[in-house]
Amino acid sequence: MRFAVISFPGSNCDDDCVRVVREVLGHDAYKVRHDVHDLDxxxxxxVPGGFSFGDYLRCGAIARFSPVMTDVAAFAGRGGPVVGICNGFQILTEAGLLPGALRRNVCLSFICEDRHVAVEGRSTPLTRGLSGExxxxxxAHNEGNYCADEETLARLEGDGRVVFRYVAPDGRRSPEAxxxxxxxxxxxxxxxRGNVVGLMPHPERCAEPLLGNTDGRRLFDALLAAGADGGSR
Amino acid sequence: MKGRITVQLKAGVLDVEGTAIARALGSLGFTASEVRVGRVFEVELGPEVANDPAGAALVLTDMARKLLANPVMERFEVEVLDGASGAA
Known part of the structure; x- marks a missing residue:
């Protein structure tokens, strides 16, 4: 399978994503510059994490106008799987490919630590077969505080479109989690449609034994399985 | 022609930064029951709206809608500033 990893000025998880796909999964990955119109x-x-365009104005607000984003939107429109991680999630919301917005963390500080998330909701290319895990x-973010108006939140919940939720290690929800x-x-x-997914956690940072945690690999494996079934676009 | 766009979180959206600032003001002895933080953009507009305040306001509004404010969480106000006097 071929993975295109979008590189904006300030993206810093693009190489990590490429590495996981190539070295861990043994598939094809390549970077696509923000200023081209060819996803190949x-x-x-x-859409990887980082600080695209220095996070100036709002996270993702400037990246969304990059030439390549029209191609990403067209790819998503054809049903192609698009995954935005961290800053990538922020970019996808700014681009209108996902609803809502990511605001500053309530604690007002950058958080970089392991967190537990429950996989739930409907099946997506990224979460297939993992529901309930x-x-x-x-x-690792400063702006991960997801917000949307009540109506949007109700629609997301009603349609099973919340696919990752912060939980305690035992899977229970709590304010501390x-x-x-x-x-x-x-x-x-x-x-x-379920083909565009955004998440704040970084699965590419925990996808090989050397890093002490391979939970993230399960999401990449799900993408491979979805691709094997769905065929290429 | 110059314009000013002020962007703030919508009224219903918790302003965590403002809350922290209100607390800091309180620790200095000020009474500030609420602080809302915003951003101000001062924009020097192009010749196409010279001497055209209504046109300038439309351009500023368009800028705010398309880029400077995120309608999911923010609201904005625009002012047209007369370059000569600096007054709206």
Missing amino acids: RPDVVL VLRIPI NPNGAANDIAGICNE
């Missing part, structure tokens, strides 16, 4: 026929598009994945104040403990959501 990928099966999956990853609790994964330990690191987060929510690191950033996100509405409904939301750590990740998907679009209406």
Whole structure:
């Protein structure tokens, strides 16, 4: 399978994503610059974490106007799987590919630590076969406080579009398990069609034994399985 | 023609930064029951809206809608400033 990893000025998890796909999964991954209009026929598009355009104005607000984003939107429109991780999630919300917005953490500090998330909701290319699992994945963000108006939140919940939720290690929800104040403990959501997923945790940072945690690999494996079934686009 | 766009979190959205500032003001002995933090953008507009305050206001509003404010969580106000006097 071919994974296109989008690189904006200030992206810093693009190489990590490429490494996981190539070295851990043994599949094809390549970076696509923000200022080109050619995704080069990928099966999956990853919008990685980092600080695109220095996080100026709002996280993702400037990246969303990059030329490549029209191609990402078109790919998503054709049903292609698009995964936004951390800053990538922020970019996808700014681009309108996912609803809501990510505000500053309630604690007003950058948080970098392992967190547990429950996989739930409907099946997506990233979460297929993992519903009900609790994964330990690191987060690293200053703006991960998911918000949306009540109507949008109700729709997300009603349609099973909350696909990752911060929980305690035993899978239970609690105020302490929510690191950033996100509405409904939301750590990740998907679009209406289910092919665009955004999440704050970083699965690419915990996908190989050397790093002491392979929970993130399960999400990448799910992408591979989804691709094997769905065929290329 | 110059314009000013002020962007703030919507009224219903908790302003965590403002809350922290209100607390800091309180520790200095000030009474500040609420602080809302915003951002101000001062924009020097192009010749196409010279001497056209209504047109300038439309351009500023368009800028705010498309880029400077995120309608999910923020609201904005625009002011057209007369370059000569600096007054709205």
